[in-house]
Amino acid sequence: MSPSRIRTALAAAALLPALLVACGGGSKDGNLLAQKLDWKDCPAPSQAQGGGNPPSPLPGGGTWQCATMEAPLDWSNPKGDTIGIALIRARANGDPGKRIGSLIFNFGGPGGSGVTSLPAFAGDYAKLRTRYDLVSFDPRGVGRSDPVKCKSDAQLDEYFQQDATPDDSAERAQLVNRTKQFNAACEKNSRRTLPHVRTTDAARDMDLMRQVLGDSKLHYFGISYGTELGGVYAHLFPKNVGRAVFDGVVDPTKNPEQSALGQAKGFQLALDNFADDCTSKVEECPIGDTAQNVKDRIAKLLKDLDKKPIPGSFPRQLTQTDATNGIAQSLYSKDFWEYLTAGLEEAYDGDGRILMLLSDSMNGRNQNGEYSNIVPANIAINCADDKPRYTVDDIKQKVPEFRAASPLFGDFLAWGMLSCTNWAVPGAADHPDVSAPGSAPILVVGNTGDPATPYEGARRMVDALGKGVGVELTYKGQGHGAYDSKDKCIQSAVNSYLLDGKVPTAGTVCS
Template structure:
């Protein structure tokens, strides 16, 4: 049975490091910067030391950030921002079980960069970059330059959600933590974070799965929503089967767009002279890898699952497309190193050979959220539909449906409730070329949030997300809303 790559939901992907292909054995693995509290907070499981106390009354001790641990992805500590502002880290105590808020507690890892103009500061802007399973503590500083304009009036803040990175990853105490890693639990953590930060409203920027988390927060706390932006939007109306099928279609669309772009390069496109030729050649490569893996990095070999994962990783961003062209050509020549490096990035493999906990956390959170449980026979019945939707990715995403089979914790619901009557406008940004999640989710999210709440705008582009594309129209709409409160006209089209 194939491995379930990529995850059913997805997160912000790091850009390839300049020159990485040439300098590190053709490896595209990116060392994401991250940090941790000097006190070593964010342990493996719950503690009872704070039992009986109200977590809302705690104060955070912000300290300089250290290098990330294995669960966060390893690497160097984050570099200062333009102007010399340094990243700060802290640990927030949260209830393990929100039904017993004064019982056992867990530690959540936080990071922030203070606003440039404290006199015009609006408050904090909290980020979640998706996954589920992505470390916000690692990702925010890696993309700090992307959001530098927003730091004019906000402290930029992110966190490792419970079960992720350094926030109670559950590697040694899974039995205690697994029942409490749902998106609803994380949304309640965000409201605690809002209070501990001293903000009357939660100003929020959610990307990919982060839009689902933001939608759940808005449903639970509509009166506490400040200015919020959802980018690369999850479809909240879909169950896990529908979501996986939609993602399969999204990756197929991204592959089509990649192939079309390659053909436009003329002689520089050495992997085929038409979309059909390129995709047939890719399909043959993956079929051959099933029985004849290629030499990869070190002693490892590029298998079919690794090759598929590497291709999927590259389709998250148009910035990766040149590397995908090179990786495919080298694979046709018998060298699987570039595709394996891309696959390593997809799976959270660290440069020292260890793995972050992004995949484990992804499964745990998905299984806590998703009610459906599928059998092998169920998947066999659904394979034809998945294969028709996406010949290259259909099998992998269909088999991802058994990830929660026989899981120790019951799932919460078929899909999240994001209705938020009474909430202020939430900006919902969809990218027509987004592979995961597909563009159609933006309109459905806007509708589910409710009339007068969801304000949809469209970016006609490629890759995962819109704001980080640099498109001036998207930036103007998002920055104008977050910095000045100017709500763009619903239906605005950029790109």
Template sequence: MPTSPRLRLAAIAAAALLPLAGCSDGGSRAAKPESLAWEPCPAPDAAEGTGQPPGPEWECTALDVPLDYDKPDGDTIELALIRARATDATHRIGSLIYNFGGPGGSGVATLPAAAKDYQRLRARYDLVSFDPRGVGRSAAVRCEDDKQLDAYYASDATPVGPAAEKTFVDNLKTYSAACEKNSGAVLPYVGTLNAARDLDRIRDALGDAKLYYFGISYGTELGGVYAHLFPKNVGRAVFDAVVDPTNDAAQGALGQAKGFQLALGNFAKDCIDRGDECRLPGSTPKEIEDGIVALQKRLAVKPIPVGDRKLTETAATGGIAQALYSKDFWPLLEQGLDEADGGSGQLLLALADAMNGRNQNGTYSNIGAANTAINCADFKDRYTLEQTKAQLPAFRAASRVFGDYLGWAMMGCTAWPVPGAWQTPDVSAPGSAPILVIGNTGDPATPYEGAGKMAEKLGSGVGVELTYKGEGHGAYDSGNPCVQKAVDGYLLDGKVPAADSVCTR
């Protein structure tokens, strides 16, 4: 998931440096546009994920920002940026800045790979993205090494019994200690409030009086916090695959359990509807789900060898979740489950590797470390073993397949070395320009209800909700003509869709 899910729920950071008061510029004045020295882009580094250098239309640069905005003249870090210039310079509007989510996803690596979906927007915008602080080339958070991460992601994340629970907690403590040892200097400063201040620095350095923004998944939360801090600086903004800003960490995790269960049911129904073409045993969606639960139980006892690695129950569950992010991945999920049932775990493990940022050469991007660090810098809650176990029945009721996996993930920040900033983010943005907020009824990772909550919290006349009745994480990149017409009409021509508009498949 280069736009990785908020599966690894955490609590988030740096209360000392993250004052929420008011909507001042937070020290947002930045270097002048000409200070950005754009150059040809290198290939993504290991922290961003391996790959080929972007094509010649892409340029890269770096922008210095304060490590601690309470000390604007103190230490700085570099933010990595990437852009492709507008193809119609005569009618250019400005720069359209993307955040693809995670948190922890590299925008520098993701935007070139996804740019084909945004070519109409590139006509009048420079397409721009960045590695947020703590991510990729921007002061990357680093925790365990590749060998340690292989063991960490293979370990049991749904423990049963005191001994397994102790091992689970010890693994979390070891991981958090490694993060503190290797990245302790930046951990207090990687939260969303600081990232929002960075976003305003980027806007200013690009020479735009207003922010033109496309936020996806966690990028919607970042965009909402930006709109709260800098409402007068919002130009045209789109939030797609919207995070519910009213959920605390536990509520967000439970919402995801329900969302992934919904998506799994839709996948199973689609398989049944295809009759004999469906490779999975069962004549009803429930029977297909029964088979998946049975596979999980077998893997918990006896993982499937895959070379010198193993497909564990935890890895299989992560791989299933990864495949539910897009309907395009459903055939891979069907094949992976069928093969695992027959004793081959290679495909499900590959899907789990994609979830965890493992590259084909065995190295890891830092998406997992950054995801934990940013979440733990944001959310205050630190759940004890007893609190977590008390909530597991609700998670299991929400999903037999994902309930334990997401319930136990609530402890991801329990041993974290720095405190979190909020219970829930403040995204109220009175005085902001309209923000188009798109909810997808079949979204597994950011359930549909979050879009309505975001629109409501942004405020009357600011949040404009659009519903897409579809599948997968996000709406614009589904290719749905109705969604794309609404988004393009707003970003390119300033036409705000009617409130509560609906697009169907």
């Protein structure tokens, strides 16, 4: 962006609060900044949020509360239509005199429902609740916040079983055609929402949220894509940043191709670690004699499934795509490795149910055959954010590099770059701008074994935030993110910063 455009954008950002005061978006007094949230007991999650039961009572008593915040649908036209942003909170349970404010969470995706994720993981953040109201939300286009809708559940079953790693021109043409059909369905069913789900829109929603919640600063915990959202927020509103933590850090300097290649390397590293772990134990590894044998057998399984799927969750068959997706899901956490081992054992015997359940989890499908909208929302947000559009010829040229980075995941991630083909909304930029001069310190936590957001991204986020802003903390471990690993060193450092404002020494390493 040129200097003149930057100045124009910053001037517009400065004017937004004043414009909001004057706009009548549906709140009772026509002032979105003055709106009062109507907190009530939370209902059962909607299908777009993943379905299920209302959140369980909080430990020690108390209930989760939900509300809807109104925000401008189009932040460039704050006097226009509004969009409802679904919120959830757990009130602080410590000494009221020591309450700091609200701690807002985004758990990633993009496309994940914070309204359902926060109760699921709240036990991990119980200590933080002593001084904060724990708050999360469904970003626009997600869950109950005007969810992006594309295809029906039955159509999604078919869509997710397509061959995602085409081997010839006919399979490539079929993949392109199905991608175009999916994207056309998104445009048909969500035309109102698609232009307004960029990360910059969600960041502006968070600043409105901060003010409506009564906080002078935004205290924030971002995980995975939530680190990108937090970085964009810090860029737009550096003076409003309070205590913030980024965990499982997205590399903000990479374009979609570079990010996909980085993920190929990251998932390959996680697979290598999984294979080493299985074969290094005292008991016999049931899926291979050596680490290389484990990986060779997985590669053969995927090659065989490309030719002939095996029974999965009736009536669906486990395809090569399902199996690859399920393996990737199991590498997000070391806690899932036992399920990957069991799933591979069964698949070698012709039973694909466990790997299919893992794949369904990644795609947001429950056992009733209903899908959340995590995948449509993920595609919509990424395609609205990312300017590049890749062709079949582009990807054919890149496949060898991806395959060298990961024999198992390279093709899968390379061909995934077709997802924005014929998308209805142009992408905003090659990569996000997270430079945040003047911001308070932001704790940036990188995990050396992270498959989804490789460790190198943490250092690049620190550099991109700018001098004196990013503070790097390293976890030598496995899985996506670090705080939820239960590592005492990591949790102590993060808790000390969020609760007491103690910034750890830059470069601290926990192992």
